[in-house]
Amino acid sequence: MTVVVDDSRVILVGDRDTKPVVDAICQRMPVAGVVGTDSTLADHFPDIEQALHSTEAGTICLLSPKQVAFESIRRIVSAGVNVLCGGPISATATQCAQIQQQAQQHGVRIRLGGRERHEPRLKRMHQLRASEAFGEPVYARCVAGGGTSMDAAWWSLCELLASATWLLQSTPVRMVIGATRSGRARLHVTMTVGMDNRANAQLCVAPGRQGALADTWLLGTGGTISSRCEDGDIIVARPDQRHVIDTNPTGSEVEWITDFIEDKRVGLQKDAGLQMDAAALNANRRLLQVMRRALKEGVLCAV
C-alpha cells in the first residue's frame, strides 16, 4: 500500500530562542505540531521521534540548530518526511552522501538554508539593486542577531554570507573571521569578505537571538540601499517609558516554508547552500571550524 504523505502537514522544531518565530508561524499558517518549545497554537511534542509517531507529518521544519544532528535528520528522512532546515548541518561528506541516498530512496526532499531569499526587505533590496542606477557593487554591511550559541551563530553567519553574496551578485574569494564571547550564550562573530567582483562585505553576528536585530546596507558606485532594523517597528509611548513592537517577527519563514511545500526554488543556485549540496556544506562546515579557531585563539583567522 502506498502512503500518500501530505507535505503541507508541517512540524516546527524550535527552541526557547526561536519561540517568537514559532508562535508567529503558527498564527499565519496551519501547523501540525511543535517540538522543542511550547505553543498554545499547535500540538506540542517532547521530541522529533514522538512527533513522527503521533502525526502524519509531511515536512519537518528545523528552525533551531540545537535540534539539528546528523542522526535526527537521517531518522526523519527514513520516516519518509521532508526536511526543511534553517541552516547548514554539521555532517561529513560521507554522511551527506548517505542522507542524500536515503532521501532518494524514500522520495523525500531536503533543503538547507535559503530563508534570506524570502525575507521581504532583502527581496526588495535585491530588486532595487538590479537597477542600472546602483552601478557597480562596492560593499555590504549585514548585521543580525544569532550569537546565543556556537551553532546559532554559525547559522546566522552562513545566512549573512548568503545574503551578502546574493545582494552583491558575487562569490567570496577571501574571508577572515573574528570571534569573541561573554559566557556561553553571548557570542559575537564577524566576517570580512572579499568578492570576485572586488566588492567587500562585513558581516556581524550580534549576541542575542536571531531576528532581534537586522541591518543591511548596500553600497554601489551609484548610491546606497539600506534596510534598518528600526524601520517598520511600532513605537508605543507609555507614561513611564517607550516600548517597541516588532511587526515582523517571522520575516521570511512563512513564505520559505510555503515555497518548500510547493517545491518552488527561489533563485536556486548550487553555491547558495540550498539543498544537500556537498560543496556548499563543506564550505559552511569550514566556516564553523574557522569560527571555533578564531574564538579559541582570539585572533583573526582566514577561511
Add this chain to the structure above:
Amino acid sequence: MNAPIYGVLLASFSRHSHQSSFVPLFLEHPQIRIVAVADEADIDGHLDQTNRRWAEQLGVPYVTGIDRALELDGVDVVSIGHEIERRTDLICRAAAAGKHLWIDKFLGASIDECDTAVEAVERAGVRAIVPSYAYGELVNRAEFALRSGQLGDDLLGVHVDLLFAKGWPRPISEDQRTTPFLPAGRWKFDDIKRELLTVGAYGVGLIQRLCGATVQVYAQADAYFFPEHARHGAEDFATLTLVDDAGRICTLCAGRNGVATHPSGGVARAWLMGTQATATVEAKRPGIDSFLRPDIIESDYHPLSDDPMQWHSGSPSVSIPVSGDTAGLSRGLDDFVRALEDDVDPAYTVRHARDNMRTLLAGYRSIVERAPIDLAKS
C-alpha cells in the same frame, strides 16, 4: 579673576588641512585670540596667497618663517594645519619653543615621525590635542549608550560605517586601474586623498575611545568609486577589521562615495555589541527632515570645478542634524582650554593620535600583503 586668554598662531592653511574650519571656533571662543598666520618661506605660491588672504581677512599679521612667528608676543598655542609631511617638524619646533599645540588630524607621515612628535611634546611638557576624533557626535552618542549601563558591563565589539558623500564617481575602465595597490607612505596628491587615512581615522578614533589597544588588523581595498583613485592605485574606500587587547572584534568601512547618496552628507553609524545588549548609534541624529520643494528641485549636487572631491565644500542635505557641530570641534576646543587651565591632558592626546596612525598603517600593510597584521609582533 578673569579667565586667561590664549593666543593662537595659525601655522598654514594647506588645502589638505582643516585650518579654515578651526577659524570660526577660535573666533567664537571667549578664551582664544588669533595672533597671526604663519608659514615657511619655501611654500608654493598658491598656499602663500591663501595664507595672506586669511591673515588679511582676520586682521592679523602674516609672518614668513615659523621660527620668527614663534617669537611673536602673545603666542601660547600653535594650530598646525600644514601638509602631513611637514607637521612633525613644526610640532617639534613649536613644542621646543614651549608652545601648546592644536593639531589637525595627523602628527606626521610615518610612525617614526609620529613617535618623534610624541616624544617632543612629552619632553617639552606642553599640552597638545588632536581634536578630530574624540569629540564628535558619533563618539559622544556611543559613549552615552555605553555609560547608560544597558549594554552590559563590557563591549564585545564595535562596528562603524563612516563615509563622506562627496565627489562625483564615474565608471572606471580596466585600463584606468593601476595595480598593485599603492602602499602607505605617499599621502599627498593634487587630485585625491588616501581615504582610509582621511576617513578611516575617525572610525579608528571611535574604536580607541571604546576599546583597548589594537593588536591585530586586517584590511581590504579592492573596489573604487573614482577613476582618479584607481589611476593612482590608491583607495577611495576600504574596510578594516581590528582585534583589541581584550579580544574585542571591531570593523569599519571608510571612504568617499559620491554626492547625493545620503540625506545628510554621508553615513556615520556604529553598532555597539555589549555583553547584555546591542545598540545602534547615528552621528547625524537627532535630525530635522527638511523636504522643501524648491530646495530639492533646484539643488545642484555637482561639485565645484575647483574642488572636485569636495575637500572644502559640501552638498545639499534634506536631513539636518540638530547638533550644529557633529564633528564636535567646539567640544574639543573647550577640552583643550580646560587642559591648559588645569595643566592636564585633553581627552585625545598626541599619543592617541600616534596609536591611531599605527592602526591605519597596519591596515595599509594588510591590504598589500592580503593578510592580517599582528601588531604585537611588529
